[in-house]
Amino acid sequence: MSTITTAIAPPIAAPAPGMPERIYSVDRAKFAEDFDKRPFTLQHSLSGHPAFTMERLHGLLERTLPIKDKVYWNAGKKRIDQRWSDQPGRDFSIEEAFRRIRETDAWIIIFGAERDPEIHDLLEQGLAEVQEMSGISLAREAKTKQTIIFITSPHRITNYHIDCECSLLLQIYGKKMIHVFDQTDREVLTEEELERFWTVDNNAAIYKEHLQDRAKSFLLEPGMAVHIPTNAPHWLQNGDDISVSINQNFQYKNDKLANVYRANYIARKMGMTPLPPGHSHFRDLLKGHGMKLPVAVGKKAQALKKKFERD
Ligand SMILES: [Fe+2]
Structure with a gap:
């Protein structure tokens, strides 16, 4: 849906010491053809990376908590069609939710995780690879770049929604099923929903259960990533274990x-x-x-x- 002008992207720089040779491996022709048009899976090399151990994530969470609007969490059962604002109960602290993540039905999000220098370098490298493979000049086209970290309990559902960012979701630990719909299907995602999303309601996309079979569904395991195009509706459910995933994304200058x-x-x-x-x-x-x-x-x-x- 985005109006994108492409430019010849500069060649990717050699990785800095301690950085992976490459983060993403994928058929490059397919990447260039499908990027920001339709979802697809690819491989990544960040599963097991020291920046994403539970101990490091706990430290990052503690450092991020004092910063306004950079941590979001809730706990309890959640339905696919619930709004962000429909909070399940949480009669304990976020520290406890993290510590007992296996049993609290919790969903913890750390925004702007690139404040951590190592995660910053991984974001820069990941998006440089995206730029190289897609041919889209992010220097010219991107308004924001961000890493979001999701730490979630077994079986936890992430409700149906759309995002304004163009993203890659990398599975680090545990398994997770993601269902991604076509952002150009106006039965799935109506013009009115898009108008409300960009104007007054970031939860404007409405789940239509009878259209569930139009989704592409992917089972993400550590080492796998999925591309989610801008505004492509999606919902997720964890497997039997806790899940850690990271989202490397950018937002177009699409004002x-x-x-x-x-x-x-x-x-x-x-x-x-x-x-x-x-x-x-x-x-x-x-x-x-x-x-x-x-x-x-x-x-x-x-x-x-x-x-x-x-x-
Ligand atoms: Fe999302």
């Missing part, structure tokens, strides 16, 4: 596309049936530019609101 969805959200609210993006270059251009000021004002208002709440 224009996001602004078309935002303009369409407003138009639909006003009773109109807006034209989806990609059908009229001129209209997309108008909507993209037309939303620049309201979005900037909205961001400024949000920043001021946060500042006043802090002060």
